[in-house]
Amino acid sequence: MGLMNSSKTGTLSSRELSRRTFVKAMGAIAAAAPVALNLAGCGSQRASEAGSSGTSGSDSGTLTFGQSSEPASLDPALIQDGASSNVTNQIYETLVRFDEDSSDVQPWLAEKYEISEDGLTYTFHLREGVKFHDGTDFNAEAVKRSIDRQLEPNRTEDMPYASFNFGSEDSGTGVASIECPDDYTVVFTLCASSTPFIKNLAMQLSSPIVSPSALDEYDNDLTENPVGTGPFTFRSWDHDQSIVLDANEDYWNDDAAPKVDTIVFRFISETASRVTALGNGECDVIEGVDMSTADQVKSAGKEILTTEGMNINYVVLRTDQGPMMDVEARRAVRQAIDVDALVDALYGDYATVANSFMPVWMAPYDKDVEQLAYDPDAAAATFKELGITELTMLTYSSQRNYNPAGGQELAESIQGYLSDAGVKLTINSYDWTTYLDRNTVEDWDLCATGWIGDNGDPDNFMNLFSDTDPSINMSRFANDDYTALIQKGTQTPDGDERDDIYLQCEKMIADQVPAVVICHTQTLDGYDSSVKGLVRPMVGTFYLSEVSKG
Amino acid sequence: MAKYVLKRLMMAVLVLFGVVTIVFIIMRAFSSDPAASVLGQHATAESMAAWRASYGLDKPLWEQYVSYLAGLLHGDLGYSYYDHTSVAGQIMGRFPATIELAVCAILIAGVFGIALGVAAAVHKRSFWDYFSTVVSLVGVSMPVFWLGILLIILFAGSLHVLPSTGRIDPMLQPVGGTGFYLLDTLLSGDFEAFGNALAHMILPSVTLAMYSLAIICRMTRSSMLDTLDEDYVRTARAKGVRRRRVQTHHALRNAMLPVTTVIGLELGSLLGGAMLTETIFAWPGIGKLAVDAIQQSDYPVVQGVVLLIGVIYVLMNIVVDVVYAYLDPRITYTKEEG
Numbered sequence: 001m002g003l004m005n006s007s008k009t010g011t012l013s014s015r016e017l018s019r020r021t022f023v024k025a026m027g028a029i030a031a032a033a034p035v036a037l038n039l040a041g042c043g044s045q046r047a048s049e050a051g052s053s054g055t056s057g058s059d060s061g062t063l064t065f066g067q068s069s070e071p072a073s074l075d076p077a078l079i080q081d082g083a084s085s086n087v088t089n090q091i092y093e094t095l096v097r098f099d100e101d102s103s104d105v106q107p108w109l110a111e112k113y114e115i116s117e118d119g120l121t122y123t124f125h126l127r128e129g130v131k132f133h134d135g136t137d138f139n140a141e142a143v144k145r146s147i148d149r150q151l152e153p154n155r156t157e158d159m160p161y162a163s164f165n166f167g168s169e170d171s172g173t174g175v176a177s178i179e180c181p182d183d184y185t186v187v188f189t190l191c192a193s194s195t196p197f198i199k200n201l202a203m204q205l206s207s208p209i210v211s212p213s214a215l216d217e218y219d220n221d222l223t224e225n226p227v228g229t230g231p232f233t234f235r236s237w238d239h240d241q242s243i244v245l246d247a248n249e250d251y252w253n254d255d256a257a258p259k260v261d262t263i264v265f266r267f268i269s270e271t272a273s274r275v276t277a278l279g280n281g282e283c284d285v286i287e288g289v290d291m292s293t294a295d296q297v298k299s300a301g302k303e304i305l306t307t308e309g310m311n312i313n314y315v316v317l318r319t320d321q322g323p324m325m326d327v328e329a330r331r332a333v334r335q336a337i338d339v340d341a342l343v344d345a346l347y348g349d350y351a352t353v354a355n356s357f358m359p360v361w362m363a364p365y366d367k368d369v370e371q372l373a374y375d376p377d378a379a380a381a382t383f384k385e386l387g388i389t390e391l392t393m394l395t396y397s398s399q400r401n402y403n404p405a406g407g408q409e410l411a412e413s414i415q416g417y418l419s420d421a422g423v424k425l426t427i428n429s430y431d432w433t434t435y436l437d438r439n440t441v442e443d444w445d446l447c448a449t450g451w452i453g454d455n456g457d458p459d460n461f462m463n464l465f466s467d468t469d470p471s472i473n474m475s476r477f478a479n480d481d482y483t484a485l486i487q488k489g490t491q492t493p494d495g496d497e498r499d500d501i502y503l504q505c506e507k508m509i510a511d512q513v514p515a516v517v518i519c520h521t522q523t524l525d526g527y528d529s530s531v532k533g534l535v536r537p538m539v540g541t542f543y544l545s546e547v548s549k550g
Numbered sequence: 551m552a553k554y555v556l557k558r559l560m561m562a563v564l565v566l567f568g569v570v571t572i573v574f575i576i577m578r579a580f581s582s583d584p585a586a587s588v589l590g591q592h593a594t595a596e597s598m599a600a601w602r603a604s605y606g607l608d609k610p611l612w613e614q615y616v617s618y619l620a621g622l623l624h625g626d627l628g629y630s631y632y633d634h635t636s637v638a639g640q641i642m643g644r645f646p647a648t649i650e651l652a653v654c655a656i657l658i659a660g661v662f663g664i665a666l667g668v669a670a671a672v673h674k675r676s677f678w679d680y681f682s683t684v685v686s687l688v689g690v691s692m693p694v695f696w697l698g699i700l701l702i703i704l705f706a707g708s709l710h711v712l713p714s715t716g717r718i719d720p721m722l723q724p725v726g727g728t729g730f731y732l733l734d735t736l737l738s739g740d741f742e743a744f745g746n747a748l749a750h751m752i753l754p755s756v757t758l759a760m761y762s763l764a765i766i767c768r769m770t771r772s773s774m775l776d777t778l779d780e781d782y783v784r785t786a787r788a789k790g791v792r793r794r795r796v797q798t799h800h801a802l803r804n805a806m807l808p809v810t811t812v813i814g815l816e817l818g819s820l821l822g823g824a825m826l827t828e829t830i831f832a833w834p835g836i837g838k839l840a841v842d843a844i845q846q847s848d849y850p851v852v853q854g855v856v857l858l859i860g861v862i863y864v865l866m867n868i869v870v871d872v873v874y875a876y877l878d879p880r881i882t883y884t885k886e887e888g
Contacts, residue, residue, distance in 0.1 A: 471594055
């Protein structure tokens with residue numbers, strides 16, 4: 001009654017609040033809130049030293065690894081992504097394995113191997129006494145089963161790396177046969193000699209050896225039932241949440257035995273959420289840290305692991321049509337861009353200016369390759385002479401491993417440089433999957449792209465410019481001398497002669513400029529200081545059996 | 551009433567048919583090629599063509615459509631291009647997570663929204679009234695992804711009092727059960743896991759609840775104000791009924807009719823999958839499933855999730871209409887005879 005009376009007369013009762021007073025009060029709260037939150041933060045930081053929010057991340061026997069996406073499969077024959085290989089690399093093993101600090105391989109499940117003089121026959125002598133997690137013996141038959149299912153005609157369309165690792169009939173390359181002269185000897189006979197083959201067998205995609213019993217039990221698909229010989233066994237997979245692995249107590253290699261009891265892989269797609277999970281103690285290690293969040297990781301008191309990437313961030317120039325058919329035009333594009341300044345501005349300390357297509361750590365002979373120097377005046381003069389006033393560039397809008405600044409940002413930087421040289425650059429930017437569709441059907445002069453190495457072999461990088469498929473050889477570079485060098489390189493044994501072949505390839509690319517190389521980007525991971533022994537190999541992903549906590 | 555429900559269900563079938571058709575066309579005509587996404591950087595034109603052929607994507611659109619409809623009629627939603635698992639299995643595996651989150655969010659929104667709305671109506675032009683206005687404005691205006699990240703940074707990143715992401719500590723995960731972790735852990739007597747699941751539920755459910763809370767609060771306030779002005783309320787006061795009883799027994803019960811409708815519709819909306827919230831909090835529900843599938847151009851999964859969302863919306867609308875009719879005897883959906 002009182003309320004109704006006061007509202008009717010227009011005066012305020014003792015319980016009513018005037019709008020002005022209310023606004024003043026809200027303003028005072030808004031001003032005081034940041035101060036209060038800061039004080040609360042200080043208090044809780046001291047309190048949090050006594051314990052975390054009580055998750056698996058705090059348990060010294062459990063390593064929690066946060067990654068950006070869920071595996072597509074845990075069958076090594078069916079995967080092509082890092083999210084899957086992060087997990088499968090702990091469960092399965094390969095005949096040979098990459099060194100952590102180079103792309104060299106060492107025997108692993110094979111004790112030793114021989115390569116015939118003609119490069120066609122690879123004989124592996126297998127380690128005895130190794131068992132799969134289901135108790136099946138590791139032997140030659142298991143190796144044959146693992147690889148055979150990926151050879152034609154057994155191969156299915158869902159095996160993305162089968163053709164790369166083991167060849168195909170169409171290309172006349174790859175594995176012709178696999179023989180098992182005894183239980184612990186496997187002989188691969190190739191269709192044609194291929195020096196990268198030994199490195200293909202070390203890859204964590206497609207090449208790991210799986211249990212033949214498991215293949216029988218699960219109808220040739222180990223997506224949700226992985227059984228390998230590795231240091232960790234599979235316990236559970238809660239989709240979109242986590243995968244749990246347990247230490248393999250019967251692991252054959254005492255020197256590489258697991259140092260934690262359990263690994264939990266958690267899938268956190270948002271980078272900010274993943275970084276917070278690390279800071280909050282919910283994860284011990286996170287992958288997929290980028291330049292913009294590296295400082296957040298450090299300010300949360302965590303560490304950053306920096307590894308030189310096996311990648312190249314570059315811009316291809318269309319050599320089969322348009323103004324870029326002229327090599328002088330392509331050279332002018334290179335001269336117009338101050339790559340050093342661009343890399344510094346976009347990537348800071350997190351990338352190395354590329355003076356060659358391959359990272360120098362992978363191909364030390366590349367250190368003397370010289371790219372055309374930045375010379376905007378010369379570029380402008382060439383563009384004028386050739387009558388080039390407009391160009392089109394296709395790019396992706398998102399960030400990529402090799403380009404953490406994003407495709408749009410890279411394109412805009414190049415647009416600025418070309419503008420200074422008198423050329424208007426039109427940028428067409430698409431989301432990643434649309435970009436993949438568009439880059440083979442749309443007309444463009446420049447296209448932002450990149451490459452992440454697979455097997456640490458120079459052919460894996462340099463054959464991009466000799467492939468006949470436009471989705472691989474995006475510049476459509478067609479040079480018979482170059483192609484001949486690539487073919488020779490695949491069949492030449494490792495050594496000085498082979499190094500020289502790829503050095504010539506690099507020099508040809510620098511001279512003919514089917515691409516402007518930008519940078520090699522570092523891979524960043526975040527981890528808690530209690531984690532010891534974390535090393536990201538130069539090729540492939542982590543071996544978490546070497547990691548301990550506490 | 552039965553005839554009315556039957557008629558609505560038949561119309562629902564037509565609506566769902568339209569939804570399925572539109573999504574089918576949009577995904578195939580305007581979405582990017584899933585082959586490149588699945589096969590990775592070594593995908594060649596040849597390998598992509600072979601992949602498409604193996605999944606029937608090289609056939610004419612109408613043929614793909616007929617094949618999909620035929621599968622639907624047999625309850626087959628197809629298989630994911632990305633991980634080859636059954637779409638129905640993926641959806642059913644993730645739906646409990648969304649239901650649990652949606653129910654918790656609507657409980658928060660309902661309890662606090664109604665309480666605040668009642669307080670605002672009863673104490674008009676008081677602090678509570680203005681506070682409810684601010685809360686409502688903030689609730690409908692604040693982007694959910696911003697609120698979610700803010701809460702994570704504050705409560706997990708700075709204060710370290712709540713977990714940032716996920717549904718439960720993986721080591722405490724209940725095995726089997728209904729898929730509703732709060733229920734499963736409580737029923738099994740695993741109180742540590744229950745507490746852990748509850749802690750994980752707080753931030754995402756509060757984030758998700760804000761918009762609904764704002765709507766429910768304003769609707770409650772408005773409805774209460776209208777009801778408090780009714781003649782029967784004035785009669786109750788004149789008869790000397792205590793103020794609190796007038797507010798709860800006479801006014802609130804009648805004011806709840808439109809609020810119930812809003813709550814029902816909001817629940818339907820939340821059950822449709824809170825895509826942003828689930829992505830930020832890595833909550834394994836159908837919203838996140840849909841986002842991942844869209845990014846991967848995983849047509850079967852997108853179609854399956856959209857179909858489920860369509861079914862939820864249609865059914866929730868029918869349920870709300872029926873409940874409303876039962877609550878308010880003045881409402882009838884049948885034509886009067888004679």
